Amino acid sequence: MTEKFNLERFLSAQKGLYETALDELASGYKRTHWMWFIFPQMEGLAMSETAHRYSIKSVEEAREYLEHPVLGSRLKNCAEALLGIKEKSATDIFSYPDDLKLRSCMTLFCTVADEGSVFHLVLEKYFAGQLDDRTIESLNSSAATRSVINTRPDISPSNTFKVFADRVIKVGKNKCGDSFAVEFLEKEGILLLVVADGVSTCPCDWKASEVACEAVVRKFKDCQGSMDTRMVLAAGKANNAVRQIGGNCASSITSLTLATWNVNEDKIHFLNVGDSRLYLGPANDLEQITRDDVAPILLKRNGEVVLNAGIPVFMRGVTRSLGQTDPLEFEVQTRPFRSHEVLLLVSDGISKNEAFTSQFDAIVGSSDLQEKLSQFIRDNSYDNRDDATLVAVWRTGTNDMVLGEIERCLQEGIDFRTSMIGQNQILEFIKADLLIKMAEGVNSEVNTTLDYAKKFGIKFDRDFLSSLLSVAISQGTDRLLVTRFRDLIRRT
Incomplete structure (x- = not known):
C-alpha cells in the first residue's frame, strides 16, 4: 500500500515493544512506557516532544493508520485485549494520565471505524460510551483548517477590505504543487495569508505545500502571544510538519x-522562506518587500557539470526551504500598509511570468481588480509553465479623512494618487457620486466628474455605465450625455 504519512515512525517504535504491551494488557496492568505509539492520540493534546512525534495529524492519517496491515491489526488486538479484562477500571489498568490517553485514542479511531467497532466497545466498557471532548474539538479544528486550504476566501461584504486568491497548475501536471490559505479571524480582527510552493524536484511538492499551509493556520490559531511570536511558532510548526512527511x-x-x-x-507583519514573494505598494509602484532565498549553483546533468564554451553553467537555486535538514530561523518584519496600497503574495510561477510582471500596474490599477486578477489567472491556465498562485488584499472602505481628501481632489482637479488614495477607493466614491448626480439631474456636474475620471485613468465597468445610460435616456433631456455614455460603453 502507498503511504501518504510517515507511519514508519510507529513501526520503529513498536519494534520489540508491541508484544510487551500486549502481554501487560492481558495481565490487566501497564508497567512500562509505550502508550504514545501503541494508543496514538490526535495532535495538540500534549506538548512533549514524544507526544508530538507520535501524534496523529488528521482524520486521513488516522484512517491510513487503521487500514495499515500491521498497525491497524495491532491496534485492534490491543483494544480487544482490554475487552477481556474483568472488574478493573481504565485507571486501575493505566493509572493517570494514561487512562485519559486511552479514551482519547479510542475516540479518534471511532471516527474512522465502522459503527460498533472494538473502539466503540472499549469506550462503552470503560467510559460509559462518552467520547473525549478535547479530541473531538481537535478533530473539528483540523477539519476547519483543511476547509480554508486552496479555497477562495469568503469575506463578508461588510468588511472594509477584499481578498482575491487562486492558483493554476502547470500544463501536463496531475496535481498543483502550490497551496494557499486565507482566513479572517473575526474575533481578533486578524487576516491570515499563506502561500507555499512545493519544490517540484522533490517527490511530492503538492503534499509539502498543503502540509505547510495547514500547520501554519492551525498553530497560529491555537497559540498565544504577540503577532510576531505566533508567526514564528506557526512557521516552526510548519517546518517540523513538512520534515515529518x-x-x-x-x-x-x-x-x-x-x-x-x-x-x-x-501595518502588516510578514516572513518568508524560499523564493515566493510579497509585493506591496500603490498600483503604479509595487515593490517586492521580501528577499529571495536563492544563490547561483552549478548546473549538472548526469552528475557532470554543464559547460557552455568551456565555462560552467550556473542556475538559480533555493537556499532555504521548509523541510530542509539544516535548522531554520524565522525573522518577522513589518511594513506600513496604507489605504491606497495593494498587498500581493505570489509563488514564483507568478513572479517569473513575464505576462504578469509586465502587466502589474495595469492589473492592480484597474477599476475592477477582482475581475482583472481572475481574468489573468484564466488566461494563463492554458499555457502556464509552472504552478502559479496569487493572493491579493486591498482596502475598499474609506474613513472621513480619506473622503475629505477625495472631495478635494475632485474639486481641485488634483491627481488622487499624489494624495495616497487607492484607485478602488476613489472609484467607489465616484460611482456613488455619479448615481446621486444623475438622480438629481445635474448633468453638468456629471460631465465634470467624467472628465476627471478620463484625465486620471479611472475606468468604469460596462454594467455601471449601462445603468447610467438608462437613467439618461429615461430623463430624455441631454442627448450629448447619452452619446457620451454610449461611447464609453463601446470603449469598455
Whole structure:
C-alpha cells in the first residue's frame, strides 16, 4: 500500500515493544512506557516532544493508520485485549494520565471505524460510551483548517477590505504543487495569508505545500502571544510538519510566505522562506518587500557539470526551504500598509511570468481588480509553465479623512494618487457620486466628474455605465450625455 504519512515512525517504535504491551494488557496492568505509539492520540493534546512525534495529524492519517496491515491489526488486538479484562477500571489498568490517553485514542479511531467497532466497545466498557471532548474539538479544528486550504476566501461584504486568491497548475501536471490559505479571524480582527510552493524536484511538492499551509493556520490559531511570536511558532510548526512527511513523499520541501494584518491597524507583519514573494505598494509602484532565498549553483546533468564554451553553467537555486535538514530561523518584519496600497503574495510561477510582471500596474490599477486578477489567472491556465498562485488584499472602505481628501481632489482637479488614495477607493466614491448626480439631474456636474475620471485613468465597468445610460435616456433631456455614455460603453 502507498503511504501518504510517515507511519514508519510507529513501526520503529513498536519494534520489540508491541508484544510487551500486549502481554501487560492481558495481565490487566501497564508497567512500562509505550502508550504514545501503541494508543496514538490526535495532535495538540500534549506538548512533549514524544507526544508530538507520535501524534496523529488528521482524520486521513488516522484512517491510513487503521487500514495499515500491521498497525491497524495491532491496534485492534490491543483494544480487544482490554475487552477481556474483568472488574478493573481504565485507571486501575493505566493509572493517570494514561487512562485519559486511552479514551482519547479510542475516540479518534471511532471516527474512522465502522459503527460498533472494538473502539466503540472499549469506550462503552470503560467510559460509559462518552467520547473525549478535547479530541473531538481537535478533530473539528483540523477539519476547519483543511476547509480554508486552496479555497477562495469568503469575506463578508461588510468588511472594509477584499481578498482575491487562486492558483493554476502547470500544463501536463496531475496535481498543483502550490497551496494557499486565507482566513479572517473575526474575533481578533486578524487576516491570515499563506502561500507555499512545493519544490517540484522533490517527490511530492503538492503534499509539502498543503502540509505547510495547514500547520501554519492551525498553530497560529491555537497559540498565544504577540503577532510576531505566533508567526514564528506557526512557521516552526510548519517546518517540523513538512520534515515529518513520510512514505513515498519523504524529503519533500516547500517555500513559505506568511503575512498577517490586524485590519484595525495600518501595518502588516510578514516572513518568508524560499523564493515566493510579497509585493506591496500603490498600483503604479509595487515593490517586492521580501528577499529571495536563492544563490547561483552549478548546473549538472548526469552528475557532470554543464559547460557552455568551456565555462560552467550556473542556475538559480533555493537556499532555504521548509523541510530542509539544516535548522531554520524565522525573522518577522513589518511594513506600513496604507489605504491606497495593494498587498500581493505570489509563488514564483507568478513572479517569473513575464505576462504578469509586465502587466502589474495595469492589473492592480484597474477599476475592477477582482475581475482583472481572475481574468489573468484564466488566461494563463492554458499555457502556464509552472504552478502559479496569487493572493491579493486591498482596502475598499474609506474613513472621513480619506473622503475629505477625495472631495478635494475632485474639486481641485488634483491627481488622487499624489494624495495616497487607492484607485478602488476613489472609484467607489465616484460611482456613488455619479448615481446621486444623475438622480438629481445635474448633468453638468456629471460631465465634470467624467472628465476627471478620463484625465486620471479611472475606468468604469460596462454594467455601471449601462445603468447610467438608462437613467439618461429615461430623463430624455441631454442627448450629448447619452452619446457620451454610449461611447464609453463601446470603449469598455
